Amino acid sequence: MPRHRGSWLVAEASERVDRHAFRWRPKRAGMNEFERVVAAVDERITPETAERERLAEVAALVTERAETAIDALPVDADVVQVGSTARGTWLAGDRDIDLFVRFPPALPRDDLEAYGLEVGRAAVPEGREEYAEHPYIKGVVEGFDVDCVPCYRVPTAPDIQSAVDRTPFHNAYLIERLDAALAREVRLAKAFLKGIGAYGSDLRTEGFSGYLTELLVVESGSFRGLLDAAADWHPPVDLDPEDHGTREHDDPLVVVDPTDPTRNVAAVCSATNVARLTHYARRFLAAPDESFFDPHDPDPLDEAAVREHVERRGTRPVAVRFDPPDVVEDQLYPQLAKSLTGVVGALDRNGFDVLRADAWAVPDDTPETAGDATWRDAVLFCECEVVERPHVERHDGPPVHVGEHATGFYDAYADDGESYGPFVDGGRYVVERERPHRTARGLLESALFEVSLGVQVERALREGYDVLVGEECVTLADAFGEQLARYFDPRP
Structure with a gap:
């Protein structure tokens, strides 16, 4: 079956025709108004040349430090920059640099952790030790937040030995598919998701991760393409970018990881956030406005x-x-x-x-x-x-005619000296007993x-x-x- 860019598949093919035949179609604003708004937003969310150059300098500095530390180790390893700053999809003001130090798959876990921390401390001298699946170094270098994370250099994503081993594959997959034009569309999508409160794969937000957002934009072709698709979502929604044919996931949004067919990239995304994107996609397409890209930060109540x-x-x-x-x-x-x-x-x-x-x-x-x-x-x-x-609560027992069970209920309350009843109401025993918590x-x-x-x-x-x-x-x-x-x- 050929893959069509931006095609959104519902879980049951037999339901697709009915769902689309009767689905409400939201009003869409004209392209000129849409482009006017996104152009204004793009101007303020796109990093300027000076910011890009400065980030590249700091990334080169921490990479060089990491490589120097690797040279002193008794093991072969390399460093790869990953994440949005590696792919040119970060928003102005986001100052994150993610370095992954890749070690051979045969290296014992204890050695991976020890060597990883040694390299991380060299790359980020003022950093502190954090812990995800295994420890890594996090800190600030010349105003930029830097994570230095050890992982295994496995041959394919399904061969992972720790959860972070997938990340370099995600990075490589997207770098092959993103150009400057698509990077702009990704930034718009990220800013929109941040504005509506649906961006972030942490377990507090349960929203759209950066990787998921980039995949959705790549598959839909543009920010507008993503909004057009999301406005018509009818969960469960499935997307399989590489036609792996593995849709064995029970989630409102399923995006099969193109680098690992066993994984749903959108697994953490809650039904609330899927619905939130649908709602705001419809609203924005009907009446584009820059305010959609601004997070709602209310003044605290006294x-x-x-x-x-x-x-x-x-x-x-x-x-x-x-x-x-x-x-x-x-x-x-x-x-x-x-x-x-x-x-x-x-x-x-x-x-x-x-x-x-x-x-x-x-x-x-x-x-x-x-x-x-x-x-x-x-x-x-x-x-x-x-x-x-009240001090008492009604407690319905079984119908009188059920024999032994009904008799047991009656005997349990008949002589307790505290309950009202048992009495018969509509063919079943009832008692009014003391409420355990008033x-x-x-x-x-x-x-x-x-x-x-x-x-x-x-x-x-x-x-x-x-x-x-x-x-x-x-x-x-x-x-x-x-x-x-x-x-x-x-x-x-």
Whole structure:
């Protein structure tokens, strides 16, 4: 089957005709207006010649340092620059240089880590040790953020021995396909995704990575081509750039890695962010405007503003505030999400009816902790419809006619001396029994560790936490004013 640039395949071919036949087609603005806006945006996001030259100088400097360090090692290795600055697709002001030091596949992991750190420290003398799948060096060289990452020089991407081994293959694949014109289109796509809050493959954002964005632009042919396609997306959406024929992924967006057919490049991309791109693609195509490329950064709310929102909504906020564990962001946020799900489930099961909820953490960015995985504050925030319930709750038992099971239910409550009933209502036994948790505060203070929590978040909570209810939640504005501003002004 021939591959058509920009063709977007739905999971079930039999559904394609119906979906396209009845799909709403958004209004598209004229090309002149579209080009006027993107030209203005392109002018401000494209690095100037001086910035490009300066970046090239620093990249050459750290590469030379790394190569000199490699020459002193008892092993053959090389250095390759990867990422957006290697491909000319970075945005003005983004000052990241990524160096990968490739070692032979037969080298033991311990030696890879030791040699990698030695080279990294030479390339980035003021750098610090960070850890992903294995340690690497991260730091600043003459104003540029530099990562020096060791990996294995495997023959193909499917032969990887560590997750980072794929990156040089991604780099080579895109360099062969990107020219100056397409690089411009990539920059526009990245700026647009940043503006709508969908850019970034970290586990907090769950959005579009740089590699994924570049693949989508290459396949669709342009920024406008990507928007035209995204405006008509009907998940699950599949794209297979090299026709590997492997679509064994259960994700809203599947982009089969052209260098590794077993991997979905878009696996981290949440259904929310896929839908977000569709929404804003339609809006921009209908009425192009530079504001789409500007991230929404609301002014933080103060206590009075939080109080006003809560009073206007008539809801009852509940929060669990604690000192978060010192782990990297990609470890913390999945654990916060798991913990929030557990808390929301417990509140709902006990009748407190959560309207909406979110979890936030604030990094400790004081000078002495800058760059470390330290956090100053964290909160699980739940907006409930009620925070108090009656002393009793209705508990429906089995139909009377089911015999032994019904008799067992009746006998369990008939003589407990506390329940109302059992009585018969509509053919089944019913009791009105004492509610285990009459208030949301009581539930969270006495039974928090009975819900599913992230492992390290649970450890942090066991060190102590505060439960805030109603008016008390306005005090969250001191640390979470910006997050609360976003919460009370929700956008697609």
